Amino acid sequence: xxxxLRSLRYFVAVAEDLHFGRAADKLHISQPALSVQxxxxxxxxxVDVFLRDSRHVELTSAGEAILEEARRTLAAADHTxxxxxxxxxxSGRLDIGFVANAAAELTPAVLDEFSRRHPxxxxxxxxYAFADPLAGLASGDVDAAFxxxxxxxxxxxxxxxxxxxxxxxxxxERHPLAQRPAVTVEMVLDEAFVARRAPQEWRxxxxxxxxxxxxxxxxxxxxxxxxxxxxxxxxxxGVAFTQSxxxxxxxxPGLAFVPVDDLSGSTVVLAWRRDAAAPLVxxxxxxxRDVLGARTAHRSRFSKH
Numbered sequence: 001x002x003x004x005l006r007s008l009r010y011f012v013a014v015a016e017d018l019h020f021g022r023a024a025d026k027l028h029i030s031q032p033a034l035s036v037q038x039x040x041x042x043x044x045x046x047v048d049v050f051l052r053d054s055r056h057v058e059l060t061s062a063g064e065a066i067l068e069e070a071r072r073t074l075a076a077a078d079h080t081x082x083x084x085x086x087x088x089x090x091s092g093r094l095d096i097g098f099v100a101n102a103a104a105e106l107t108p109a110v111l112d113e114f115s116r117r118h119p120x121x122x123x124x125x126x127x128y129a130f131a132d133p134l135a136g137l138a139s140g141d142v143d144a145a146f147x148x149x150x151x152x153x154x155x156x157x158x159x160x161x162x163x164x165x166x167x168x169x170x171x172x173e174r175h176p177l178a179q180r181p182a183v184t185v186e187m188v189l190d191e192a193f194v195a196r197r198a199p200q201e202w203r204x205x206x207x208x209x210x211x212x213x214x215x216x217x218x219x220x221x222x223x224x225x226x227x228x229x230x231x232x233x234x235x236x237x238g239v240a241f242t243q244s245x246x247x248x249x250x251x252x253p254g255l256a257f258v259p260v261d262d263l264s265g266s267t268v269v270l271a272w273r274r275d276a277a278a279p280l281v282x283x284x285x286x287x288x289r290d291v292l293g294a295r296t297a298h299r300s301r302f303s304k305h
Contacts, residue, residue, distance in 0.1 A: 005077050006139060007041045008070045010034060011049060015067050018057045025152055025199045027139065028132040078140070078275060093122040094280050097135030097145035100226045103162050103268045104245035106291065107146060114287040121280060129224045130196040137273055143281050144272040148243070150201045159269035160285055162292065166265045169258045170246065171239040178256035185211045185262055192220030192238040194229050208241050211263055226250060
């Protein structure tokens with residue numbers, strides 16, 4: 001067995017919070033999975049790095065000794081990646097994470113503009129399940145990502161807003177509300193909802209918890225992907241809130257999309273790790289800014305005529 005950088009990231013996350021649940025949320029993995037990875041690390045190192053029980057977590061003397069070395073190792077690895085990417089400016093590879101339909105129609109526009117500036121760069125899109133709303137950024141598996149807040153605050157992640165769209169209700173076309181021109185949150189408080197298997201703040205956002213005035217959510221199904229969500233809705237296991245662009249990307253026979261009058265919208269941002277930002281990432285952000293600027297100017301000219 002070889003020591004992996006991911007294992008060190010997991011160790012540092014737990015060591016900084018001294019709480020497996022909070023660390024798991026930051027890393028966008030389940031708490032049991034994180035516990036398994038820490039036990040594997042301890043077996044590999046031959047020492048216990050944490051003393052833990054059901055109420056308390058603390059570093060052992062070995063864990064304290066390893067912590068600073070782990071931080072230096074991770075910082076050196078991030079620096080190495082940044083140097084490698086800076087050397088290959090104009091050529092190389094850029095990994096971009098996303099969940100669901102990413103930034104809708106802006107996605108190809110931004111990628112096309114970036115590729116026009118860097119035709120030799122291999123851009124690879126990597127899709128992630130609901131369990132990782134940061135789409136690979138927390139683990140360092142991607143260079144940048146199209147993501148949707150709310151996201152757990154992370155001092156290492158910066159973002160640039162791309163678009164804001166309304167949330168709508170997705171439901172079976174057989175549902176009594178499917179033919180309405182619009183609904184309110186109050187009208188669906190007692191409906192069974194399809195919940196996303198995701199960190200709590202993201203799960204709650206897509207269940208509209210902040211708009212329920214304390215009314216509990218009745219969960220009819222839990223899902224990990226968009227396709228699972230659509231199947232759950234189609235089979236009558238629940239309804240769900242989703243972004244309005246889903247109607248353009250995921251419309252299929254049997255589904256209905258209904259506006260929700262009193263529900264806040266959803267924002268898409270281009271996010272990246274500021275502690276490992278490389279020139280190609282900066283150029284991707286610049287391309288996004290220019291695409292948005294051009295679209296704003298076009299709408300302004302159009303509105304004057």
